[in-house]
Amino acid sequence: MDKKNALRAGALAAGTTLMMLLMSSPALALTRDDGDDPGPGLSIADTLGLYVAAPIVIFAVITGLVMVLDKSKTEHRVLKPTKPKA
Template identity: 60%
Template sequence: MDKKLNKKALRAGVITAGTALTLLISTPAFALAHDDGDDPGSGLNVAQTLGLFVGIPVLLFAIIAGLVIVTDKSRKQQHN
């Protein structure tokens, strides 16, 4: 039982170290200084941000779920 605990602790340590290393490496992505040639556009307002990051994914999920339900019902009707 003690070996299982050690394996879990080691695995948790490796995952934590990997996550910390990834965050340390990706910090330049959060820099405020722009590189040469950057041409940032205008920012998004709240409605555009919600539509892009919430509305579109929810809409896509609903479409895919609807297609799955429709195809499943048609398959059940064919078997009856």
């Protein structure tokens, strides 16, 4: 019975998504609204810097701060299990 319910849920989700995609009209994005004043576009370098490099740098800074400021005791840290010597 679980396979039937999963199949039914998947079909419902796929059908709903398809209907939403068909009902939305991206052609209206080309018409300007009153007061719409878009700025100049971003260059490729600006786009990569803003959406790729900046998040990586922010992640690295946060990771570095957490590692440097870690005050936990070494006996409380989780270490990889080692093989016992035979």
